[in-house]
Amino acid sequence: MYRSRPNDKLEDDALRFLSSIDDDKSILYYDIVGSQAHSIMLHEMGHVTSSELKKILSALEEAKKNPTTIRTEEYEDIHEAIEAFVIQRSGMDAGGKMHIARSRNDQVVLDIRMKIRDDINEICAALSNLIQGLVERAKENKQVPMLMYTHLQQAQIGTFSHFLLSYAYGLMRDMERLYLTYHRINQSPLGACAIGGSSIPIDRKRTAMLLGFDSIIKNSIDATSSRDAFLEYTSTLAILTSTLGRIAEDFIIWSTTEFGYVELAESYTSTSSAMPQKKNPDPLELTRSKTAIVTSNLVSMLGIVKALPSGYSRDLQDIKAPLHGSSAITLNTIKMMDHVVRSLQVNKERMRQAASTSYELQWT
């Protein structure tokens, strides 16, 4: 059974300082699913009887369906909380065995890996929508001549489509990166235990298979100490949000009164009570700031792992917030940009006019 403290008392502020319960909520579901696969394997290897397995699985299923009944606030982390829940429902004889040949150290990495798999899928689906939106708007605006800028100064003449497709190309590379990262995420650490595996016979490939992993991480020190796949994933998101930030900056500039090329749909602007004429492009400004936030989340994670010795250290708990935060921010920003792109009003006349008085045409 998990036990965090030699004695159970911790002063309140120390408990708050040490607790990861808030960050853990996003992996609760995965912790349950991982425990189900682990228990099945334990049964297959003869460490858990059929009847014990039935009790464990039924308690876990209940936890999955009613996550709010898990008394998370009383425990230091989600692993303890779920185990306590299972023991309470299935009895110590059954529930107490769920922990055989497993440690929080391999379990937390397992949970995060399962969550990132789903995050990648969700982000790629949203990205795909956004790219589709860009391509559709590009098709509508194929014939719309538009000035191109370097150094924000008028340069050559192109089309509005040319810009929209340049965004689509960038985002397709972002999706490619996520796709490639998936492979390094999708490897199972389960069975590495605290750091050195277990002397109890287990079948690591079986749990990996049950949970849909491509393969296992062979070396147990590597499995519990390394966070490089998470760094890779987050850097992929930082790059992606920086692609979105460029789109946002273009639209912010083009939607000024002075440029006047595009106008955001009213529902995606804010106004001012004192100056009701204003149409502020708030979603685009927040897209811009998200680039800085996801970058800083990556900095946080690289900083946390910097020069940590091998073997789990509690520092690693603190990568959960920037990691899961980056997933959520990226997903929401993509969806917001999708709304903005699809509802954007294009001022073709203004584009045409600006292009017609440009130096390039006069010169030809």
Add this chain to the structure above:
Amino acid sequence: MYRSRPNDKLEDDALRFLSSIDDDKSILYYDIVGSQAHSIMLHEMGHVTSSELKKILSALEEAKKNPTTIRTEEYEDIHEAIEAFVIQRSGMDAGGKMHIARSRNDQVVLDIRMKIRDDINEICAALSNLIQGLVERAKENKQVPMLMYTHLQQAQIGTFSHFLLSYAYGLMRDMERLYLTYHRINQSPLGACAIGGSSIPIDRKRTAMLLGFDSIIKNSIDATSSRDAFLEYTSTLAILTSTLGRIAEDFIIWSTTEFGYVELAESYTSTSSAMPQKKNPDPLELTRSKTAIVTSNLVSMLGIVKALPSGYSRDLQDIKAPLHGSSAITLNTIKMMDHVVRSLQVNKERMRQAASTSYELQWT
């Protein structure tokens, strides 16, 4: 009256993306206090009658006492939510005037400044306790010889006190920096309105005085666009947590079995169910990671303001989370370190023995 949108409907995910309500909760109290001072000044300048003022102040006082009755979830930010609360309690005639000659742009900076003032005071009080703890432990250990290390290799011989006082000196400079920063925080932006002040006669010095500010920020563009004082404050916290990180690293190394100089009190260690002999120094490891987190919060803030044009941009909303987060993390980490220092067991015999077999003594 505040009004965020041309029409009131926003799709749910857009609303979530744009909303700052969660980050705003930490400034709710200050927003109320700021509104009280502003209303008093408006009355003194003849824009609000006695009876209106009474109604406004009474509604605000109610909001202060029962903050949960403010329906924050229906509004995009706290300023709107509080205004709506006041209007609902005091009527549109009175409550609607609270907004005269004020904008969210000066109001949010005011609120943050008031909050940081309190944060500085609280952090300095905690720092002062910790420094006192270090000095007390230094006094107890004056005579305890201890090896000093460079490159983590044994170097000269000193005392354990020598180390404890070196931490105290560093933390005193951290406090000095906070003290100096206070001055640049404690200047009132109120009255700068959206960006260019107001044509309605107001008394900026009066609200500044009522709210305990040293002076006003004279230039209204500066008052609403600049965030340098917040960057300064957060960099001060990043440096402070890096001082704490050094203490943590020393204690982590010294509490290994191999060094064995110190031992953490049982209540501040974690153990392992499989290896019950373990005394893991979790609070110190988390102190180490906090350095990375506060650093990355600073990166986030510097990134957000990077190359923003003058005038409020919605990007600035996103500095609230890393800013307030840094205050909370720093405060909790100092308190945790204070517990650790005061409860630390010092293995004097081991220190003495290691010092006695060192190269320096053999050589003399």
Add this chain to the structure above:
Amino acid sequence: MYRSRPNDKLEDDALRFLSSIDDDKSILYYDIVGSQAHSIMLHEMGHVTSSELKKILSALEEAKKNPTTIRTEEYEDIHEAIEAFVIQRSGMDAGGKMHIARSRNDQVVLDIRMKIRDDINEICAALSNLIQGLVERAKENKQVPMLMYTHLQQAQIGTFSHFLLSYAYGLMRDMERLYLTYHRINQSPLGACAIGGSSIPIDRKRTAMLLGFDSIIKNSIDATSSRDAFLEYTSTLAILTSTLGRIAEDFIIWSTTEFGYVELAESYTSTSSAMPQKKNPDPLELTRSKTAIVTSNLVSMLGIVKALPSGYSRDLQDIKAPLHGSSAITLNTIKMMDHVVRSLQVNKERMRQAASTSYELQWT
């Protein structure tokens, strides 16, 4: 012909501020090779005669062989300097044509892409050596029992090989990432010109083929504005150096007198004149700091591109230093680690002894 300024005079400090000559030296070779391919294509497309081509190629070949004869200090960037060199050797009629249908904006991205290709190859070769070294040392130390640590506290018993192989696994993923990044680097931007391509008929696929690229970047705005592939490459290096940083930290701790598991070869330590017994693990400490430096280079690059509008902006000049710097640092750090690993003395007796008195064995 390239021309940076409307008039040729720039005050000295402005010139220094604007110049990228120092950062450009690392792409000089690639700029020449790119110009050769471009000139050949221009000839094939009928824009340059055989005799002109011969003159151009011969001047470029001379530049390649004697790069110091190029008067870089007189020009603002390497592109101007090389063009001036070619014109001076081959005459304006020939040399002046080298610039047809090309801009610094596509040229600089081309040069950097060619350089990174070579950097990836060199880094992977060095990585491969280091991995081989780790595996060899692992083979030698298969039977050496060693304590494993979590939270830097003694945990289970493993072997020294187990650690060495955990490093090798991590570095193999680092190599995998570099291999995958290569694909997004190896696409030719040439022909995108300033931002919108050229009205002069050129063959983009031909230059791509001549220079060994997999394909061309189709969209010209994308080709000149995007830096995501460079961000991806640098994040790969940041992750790689963080793997190295973990190895360094392990060895630093294990080479303390207190742990005593390993000893660095004398040539890779420093000593102290006052304390000649010291063997400071300087290369490992610098490996640790390099993690922070490459991370910060990535931060610099992500910060520079943050919210830049589409189209080349001069800001992008400043990504060259952190980009090329990261390549050099990473390569040197890998080589240094290779020396350290191969020359490391392993204190098997100490490892055995520590393992034998550990809790785990006593308990069994």
Add this chain to the structure above:
Amino acid sequence: MYRSRPNDKLEDDALRFLSSIDDDKSILYYDIVGSQAHSIMLHEMGHVTSSELKKILSALEEAKKNPTTIRTEEYEDIHEAIEAFVIQRSGMDAGGKMHIARSRNDQVVLDIRMKIRDDINEICAALSNLIQGLVERAKENKQVPMLMYTHLQQAQIGTFSHFLLSYAYGLMRDMERLYLTYHRINQSPLGACAIGGSSIPIDRKRTAMLLGFDSIIKNSIDATSSRDAFLEYTSTLAILTSTLGRIAEDFIIWSTTEFGYVELAESYTSTSSAMPQKKNPDPLELTRSKTAIVTSNLVSMLGIVKALPSGYSRDLQDIKAPLHGSSAITLNTIKMMDHVVRSLQVNKERMRQAASTSYELQWT
């Protein structure tokens, strides 16, 4: 005498990896001056005779006048190189004593502190010029009405002066911060030696006084391990460059054809050979990127010191490059901005016209 290695041989690539000679050149002068003061004190304390002192001082004076005669390339750092130079000129009997009661660990911190003092003075002088330039231009443009923007959307009407003064106010706070930082920089670490001071009687206050320090850093562990004052200084520069970045962004936007409010003097723009009409605001774009660079230098430094144990570690060598780099970048950027501000052409007519057609006026 300093001695870096047990034996003098180091493989070339290892030497390059370990060497700090390039970064050290900026502190060469200060190392000489510090050695002069130290030698005088040693003489006063009776450790060096008059005649020895004369020889040492004369050799150091020669080094100061002809720094290029110091054979830096043969040594691992500047301290060794200068000592070798002095010994070679003054003989081992005299020159060998310069090192009494001193270590590279206190010496390098001393040198950096002296350099930063000068850097602060130089940067403040340049800042003062720039502020003066802004105020002068503000005086000229007092009567020029100009639109103010929030969210880059037209808001209230102000004057061009109003903007220029908002910059001046921000820069004055930047200067204030530098002034306050000076105090924590201006404390002498000399005499702390490697980490624990020296058993040889020295007078720390005397060298501090000779070198113009306010006071000494009392605790020797603190003096050699802490880098917080350098972090504070660099964060001050990061904030300062972010103020400059805002000015740059405003001017970049205002100098577009579409806004047309200001025009950069020709000598501070670049053009394009293909599009000679262009006036690209390169110095402003590079000002923008410098914000990202100085921020990342701070990240580098915070990352390097993160969780380092007490006592000098070689990692600290790597803070020199980002530290001195930040000073140079900041100084050059301020000077560049000064040129730009003083030579900026203000398009008053355009400002007036835009203001006159604005919503605010129509509405009144």
